[in-house]
Amino acid sequence: MDAFLLLDQWAFLIPLLMVVSFALVGLFGTRLRALEWGGWAAVGIGGIAMVLGVGIAIGEMLHPGTYVNAQYTWLHLAGTPGPFPEGISLVAGTLVDPLSALMLLVVTVVGFLVLLYSIGYMHHDRGLPRYYAELSLFLAAMTGLVLSNNLLEFFLFWELVGVCSYFLIGFYYEKPSAASAAKEAFLVTRIGDVLFLLGIFIYFFHFATTGPSGGWAANGFVFAHGTSPFLPTGSVGSSTLLTIAGLMILGGAAGKSAQFPLHVWLPDAMEGPTTVSALIHAATMVAAGVYLLAVTSVFIGFTATDQLAIVAVGGFTTFFAATMAVVHPDIKRVIAYSTISQLGYMVMAVGAGFAMVGLFHLFTHAFFKALLFLAAGSVIHALGTQDLFKMGGLRKPMRVTGTAFAIGGLALAGIPPFAGFWSKDDILGSMYGELGSHPLYWPFWILALLAVFLTAYYIFRAWFLAFGGNGPRDPTLPPAHEGSWVMQVPLVILSGMAVFGGLLIFVPGFQGLLLYGAGASGIPPVYGPTDLALSGISVTLGAAGIGVAYWLWGNGRIFVLPESSPLQPVRRLLLNRYYLKAAYDWVGARAVYGIARGADFVDRYVIDGTVHGFERAFGAASDRLRRGQTGVVSDYAAYVIAGLLGVFVLLLLVAPYLLAHLGGT
């Protein structure tokens, strides 16, 4: 047991290992005889990291507690007058607590499985070393983020994670659509990052001057210092400044976790390899926003206004994203919309004060969503297309994949005893208990409940289209086949997690993990199906969704909405993503770029034009003067005489006059 606690102080090795992997594969990957070798090296290092991560998580389950090791001064702004007479130290270090342990478990396990799976999925790609280098760097950054012990360090890794995501979305950079999607992802999350940064500033100055303990002031951003990391909600109060700071944090989280209105980048991010979608854009990085909200709510706390805003964003996004998934023909994008929707659940839970419940859903979601993506990846790997309407009947040639996708779907739909049921039900149940005291939560809770039905429907629509029926609808597709063992093993492991992951809640140690941070909200979360009626409603909704999906799409049926149907405009609206993407494109490409062009014009012709105007005026004046330079000696003599007379006038007339009238000496 003590051995597990000892592991905490070696936690920093996890990101370090992945950096080593990044350097090894990045520098030498292309020199190796077989490109896979670099991949295997990354898999090996990732395996060690996973063992460490799992060990730390088990240690936390046995002994929930907070381990802080802050000793690396990253930036020391010594003796700065103003609010910081002793100076500001920005100390980097590691922080291990139940939150980070759970997240670490997710990141290292899914990370390792994806690394392994990629050996098969990417084996034909010449960019394999680059892929593994970037993936290693991503894992380093992600684990670093999870282990950060202050907001600034968090932000450093947060941005690094973002840039890795940028490169991995644009992995097939020769494709213009991939390059464009990478740009979009970077810029949209950048908007969130800027808000996040402002939030950091506000917290920093607020706690530096009014923080509860001396530790806050001296260490600036350290949000867990010593043994008392908890800040009762009451101490945050209702300060307007802190409300704004909380909203800024929400902005940052919304950018990273693709919450409305910054969600547009995530569906387009599916341009990257499917493995990347599984790891980064489903299981880990996009969950970082939720994680940020969770640590903020535990260590700093949100005001009531912030909480409502977070619940509103999360609840609305849950439903909003699910509607778009309903009509989409692309298998990966359906899962992507589903990710946005599920992240909405987590955000909502964290906002309502149930940080660990949200994290629990993050935990289960990571496994079943990675499973769905990897299964979809197998299909894409085999067929080379992502269009659901070209597929069909895949359950026979791809038995493992089909089963895995079905398990993932059941988990997503919230059917017991699969993992998703427990966590989703906890969210809905815990919030239900809060509805009485927070009447404004009601509409968002109902939206979230409705989303359960949509979720079950769209994921099984995808399953029936791809795996149901008798054969591919597009005869030009190559015959389907199952991938190699490296691709199947992760599917099997993840299937296991998707089936049993939720049952962990009945393990006493794990439950203790989830109780962590409850003090922040003062409300004990609900674990397990305590309210059977509520569980019954949500399970019924999920089953109904599956039933409708079977009725419309089962057995190879294709449901075509009649042209005259009044739902046609709705369908077009959904297919066009509520025209939000078009609006953003218009703002970016027309409005902002138009302003820039206008400014450029002003710069060239107005500002520089004024300069050239002066130049011409001087030119004209000097041209006049130049004509006096006749070269004739007499003329020069005349100028000399005139100048002499000018001096006479100055000395004999002007100077005495000035002296007489201005009274100088």
Place this chain on the structure above:
Amino acid sequence: MTTLPESGFLLLSGLLLGVGVFGLLTRRNFILVLIALEIAMNATILNFVYFAAFAPHAAGLSGQAIAVVLIGFAATEVAVGLAIVLGLNRLKGTIDVAQGNLLKE
């Protein structure tokens, strides 16, 4: 010694300088320009000599000494000026001042 009209010399000097300047500016023949210059020069020398005679501290005869130096300079100037005139004449075939715009080219 007989008395002399004190301001008269200065007036004469000023008038001569005016004449010299007038000639300097108006004559087109280079030699006439030189002569005008000499007139102006002589007006200046006259001033020095006058002050050597009448100034309150004239004992040192500085004015006369300077006048000597100036006469020397003036003579040199004429020599060089005439050399320029000859050079110009050879180069352009004329000694018209208005044609001598070498400074411009």
Place this chain on the structure above:
Amino acid sequence: MNLGELAFLALAAVAVATALAALLVRELVHTILWISVFFVDLSAIYFLLAAPFLGVLQLGVYAGAVTVLLLFGIMVTRKRIFSREAAAGLGPVPLALAAVLVIFLVSAVGQLPAGTTPVTGYDPSALSAALFDTYGPYLLLLGLVMLGGVAGAIYLVREGRE
């Protein structure tokens, strides 16, 4: 009005007249004649100002050497290219400039302190002391300038080097 004043007035009138005549006559040779009269006239004025050394110098350098030089110059250029000696193209401006200059100088005359004492007699030793002690360096400089002037003149009139 005593003899000195009378002499001065006469000499002054001759100086102005000859100067103008030298500049305004058409024939260049006549110009030389008038200007030599002007130089001699000034020499007389120097004698009147108790500066016989300068008077002699004026006669030697100006009335002698410079006049001859000018004459020589006219003979070499020799062409009567100016059918009419006209203003150099500046119109009334030179005349106005000269007039304003004269007005300024004349107006300045009134501002000089009155009551000066004329030096009587001629003191060669004082002059030589001034010339060779106080102004010795300038004399040296003059020598150098003359040397340079001669060299420059020779360079300028050198034939052929087109």
Place this chain on the structure above:
Amino acid sequence: MFPILSAVLATLLVGTVLTFLSGKSARWVALATSFVFLAEVAYLLLQFPGWAGFAGGVPQFADGESYAWIHLGWLQVNYTLGIDGISLVLLVLTAILQLATVVYSWGETKKPAAWFGLLLLTCLGCVGVFVALDVLLFFLFWEAVLVPMFFIIGYWGGPRRRYAAIKFFVYTHVASIVMLVGLLALVFYSHATSFDYASVYAAAPSLSVVTQAFLFLSLFFGFGVKFPIVPFHTWLPDAHVEAPTGGSVLLAGLLLKLGGYGLIRWAVFVLPNGFHEVQPVLFVVAFASIAWGSVVSLAQRDLKRMVAFSSINHMGIVLLAIAVGSSLGLLAAVLLMFAHGIVSALLFMSSGSVHHTFGTRDIASVGGITPRTPVLATMIMIGSLASLGLPWLISFPAEFTALLATWDRLAYWVLLPLGILVVTAAFYIWMMQRMLFGPEKGIPESAHDLPAYETVGMGILAAAAIVFGVLPFLLVNLITASPIRVFPGV
């Protein structure tokens, strides 16, 4: 004590002269000079005792030297040198940039002796500005920088080089004259006992606040044109577009820093009361420069012109950090100057390499260069990401500190520079999308990846960007060992 600063200047002077004289082997002489210079700066760095503090209300500097130069009654001009943390950081920057530039332009074939000599001469002038502590000496070095840069642009530049060179010269020279008037007025009106920084510093507080404000404005104009500040910035894009790569590097990396250094050393420290009077003007100008530089960059098609405008944006942030008037702000300003020196140099080298590899710098007409020229693409990526303020690269700690200082004093006004960060990210990311990614376009058959010397030259800068980005305290500790700790007049 050994006059180490004079030795540094002498090294560069001797190196310059030898380079001019050594014909075809000039580059070796220049390289040797760069290494000696680097070693001397390293020595300065290692034995730097920290800022010497005040003696009798007058700032003291490390490695000080002072010799009588012109003493004519009231005119007391000395040859006075000295450094503090601020100058030292900029000296480090100069040493790095000089080495990188010399290595990068190893293949220069057009009058190499003159080229390398002028490069060294420019660095000499900059070093002189950073170490001079006498009004006249400072001004002489300040002006001395203009001349070699004028010839670098005017002789090695692009097609409109003469226009650009003259524009550069006229703009900066007019500004210098205004600055000189301000400096001389400062000396004379304050009745300083000599032209030394120390005596000017001691005498300046006796001036009335209004006088200080006017003097500050004239100095601000003089230094500001070098920054450059909107609307006196139009010389910069033209100068950069026409300048040869090495010239651009020194122009952006060093010459712009002269303005920031001068403003801090000679205006803000000396005239704190005047500074506080005109602070609003500085804010307006800084915000205008930040917004204008970034927004106009977005519309540029020429890679180099885009980087030039982004320099205006970054130097605007420097000005903002100075203008907030706190120690934190000054720290950020110096850090940011260093960061911008490294990053803009890297980007200008990249655009130079793009130009001679693909024959054009038009962003829209070259595309998908990554597979053919991976090293060049990597350099562009590092430069762009650093410039848009990505953490772990050098600009981030600087910009972070600058914005932190801005929030401290201006609260929600910080949203403007923060928002502009998105625009800055947008034009770099968009440029990368068009040039580096997508299908190959407009790549001539002859295009090949960077020659070794260009890789090394840019590699030095990229390494510096990463090292100082991960370990910013290396620089911060230097800067905090300087007078920013005792920001006057707050």
